[in-house]
Amino acid sequence: MDLPAALAAHRLVAVVRGKDADAALRTVLVLAEEGIELIEVSLSGADALTVIERARSSLGPDLPLGVGTVLTADDARAAHSAGATFAVTPGLGEGVAAARELGMPVLAGVMTPTEVIAAQALDVAALKIFPIAQAGGAAYLKALLGPFPDVPFVPVGGVDEAVARACLAAGATAVGVGSPLVGDAADGGSISALRDRARVFRGLVQEAGP
Template identity: 80%
Template sequence: MDLAAALATHRLVAIVRGDDPDAALRTVLALAEEGIELIEVSLASPEALCVIERARQALGPDRPLGAGTVLTAEDARAAHRAGADFAVTPGLGDGVGAAQELGMPVLAGVLTPTEVIAARALGVAALKVFPIAQAGGAAYLKALRGPFPDAPFVPVGGIDEAAARACLVAGAIAVGVGSPLVGDAADGGSIAALRERARTFLAVAGEATR
C-alpha cells in the first residue's frame, strides 16, 4: 500500500490498544464501519496478533490494517504473518528495516531533528512525532517543520479533538489518535460511544482536507 498517500487522503489513524481481545476486535470493526480507513492494533495489547488476524479476515484483503508498537524484527514478521500491511513504531528499532523488507510501509517514531534525519535516510513512509503532547504539541510540530517543511509528520500521543485540529492546521499530514478516540471500548466499554467519538474525529479530519 502507499501509506503516505493514504495518510494524506484520510488524515486520521485510529490506535487500538486494550486488554480484552474480543472487545479490541469489536472496536476495530466499529471504527471501520464508521469510515475510519487507517487503523492500527498495538502489539502491546494482549493477543494483538490474533486481533489483527481476525480483523483481517473480517475486513477482507483490501482494507488497510496496521500493527503498532513494532519494536523488533520478529514483531514485524509476526505482524506480517497475521495480516498487517503497514507497521507503526515508537522509534527507529530493528522493526523498521524488517517491515520494509517484507513490503510493509512504516510510520516510524521520531521526536528530535536528528531522528527525523535518520528516519528519512531509512526511507520510511511517514514520521510519527511521539509523544507530541509532552514535546509541546502543535507549537513543537510547527517548529520541527521549519527545517523539514515537506516531511510527512503524524503527531501521536495525547491527541484529543482540539489537538488534532491544531496539529493538522500546523501542517501534519495526519494525526494518530488513541485513547481520546477509543476510550474504554477496547476494554469492553460502549461501542455506541466509540461510534460518536469516531464521527467527531472524522469531522476534524474532513475539515483538514477542505
C-alpha cells in the same frame, strides 16, 4: 500500499490497544464501519496478533490494517504473517528495517531533528512525532516543519480534539489518536460511545480539509 497518500487522504489513524481481545476486534470493526480507513492495532494490547488476524479475515484482503508498537524484527514478521499491511514504531529500532524488507511501509516514531534525518535514511514512509502533546504540541510540529517542510509528519500521543485540530492546522499530514477516540471500547466499554467519538473525529478531519 501507498501509506503517505493514504495518510494525506484520510488524515486520521486510530490506535487500538485493548485489554480484551474480543473487545479490541469489535472496536476495529466498528471504526471501519464508521469510515475510519487507517487503524493500527498495538502489539502492547492483549493477544494483538490474533486481533490482527481476525480483523484481516473480517475486513477482507484489500483494506489497510496497521500494527503498532513494532520494536523488533520478530514483531514485524509476526504481524505481517497475521495480515498487517503497514507498521508503526515508537522509535528507530530493528523493526523498521524488518518491516521494510517485508514490503510493509513504516510510520516510524521520532522526536528530534537528528532522528528525523536518521529515519529518512531508513526510507520510511512517514514520521510519527511521539509523544507530541508532552513535547509542545502544534508549536513543536511547526518548528520541525521549518527544516523539514516536505516530511509527512503524524503527531501521536495525547492527541485529543483540540490537539488534533491544532496539529492539522499547523501542517500535520495526519494525526494518530488513541484513547480520546477509542476510550474504553477495546476493554469492553460502550460501542455506542465509540461510534459517537468516531463521528466527531471524522468530522474534525473533514473540516481540516486536504
